[in-house]
Amino acid sequence: MSEELKQLNERFKRLSEQIGGLEKKLEKKPDKLGWDDIAQEIIGALTFALPFLFTEEIWSIAKSLTMERAAGILILTLSIAYLFIAKAKISNIEREELFHIPKRLLTVVLISYLTSAGLIYLYGINRLAEFSLAQYISATIIISTFAVIGAIAVDMVK
Numbered sequence: 001m002s003e004e005l006k007q008l009n010e011r012f013k014r015l016s017e018q019i020g021g022l023e024k025k026l027e028k029k030p031d032k033l034g035w036d037d038i039a040q041e042i043i044g045a046l047t048f049a050l051p052f053l054f055t056e057e058i059w060s061i062a063k064s065l066t067m068e069r070a071a072g073i074l075i076l077t078l079s080i081a082y083l084f085i086a087k088a089k090i091s092n093i094e095r096e097e098l099f100h101i102p103k104r105l106l107t108v109v110l111i112s113y114l115t116s117a118g119l120i121y122l123y124g125i126n127r128l129a130e131f132s133l134a135q136y137i138s139a140t141i142i143i144s145t146f147a148v149i150g151a152i153a154v155d156m157v158k
Contacts, residue, residue: 041151045115048150059129062139070138077145084152112147116140
């Protein structure tokens with residue numbers, strides 16, 4: 001009986017060690033980009049873009065902004081997003097790339113800009129503010145600045 005008890009005790013110790021090893025592996029495993037991340041990015045982009053969508057000040061800025069300055073804002077926004085996603089050590093995410101560009105950057109930018117353009121169209125802001133095509137693009141870039149920040153913030157904080 002005591003021999004069986006010793007064997008059971010040894011098996012229990014081995015199982016405990018194996019479980020401990022598995023727990024360590026799971027803790028260190030970085031998060032891959034998945035549908036849950038994309039859903040979080042959409043929610044973050046919507047949450048941060050919606051309040052700015054309805055402000056007349058943003059419409060005025062979009063109307064007065066030249067395409068060169070809009071391009072500058074676009075580049076600045078993309079640079080900040082790249083720094084957050086590729087260089088910041090905020091969360092445990094796996095570095096996945098497509099054509100040497102982080103996949104998370106691609107999804108954040110795509111979601112943010114499509115969300116912003118879609119919201120402007122959906123709520124009829126382009127007709128209400130009487131945007132030309134260039135002004136519509138400028139408004140999309142301005143509102144997307146906030147959408148990008150929201151998408152990154154929600155995606156990074158888990």
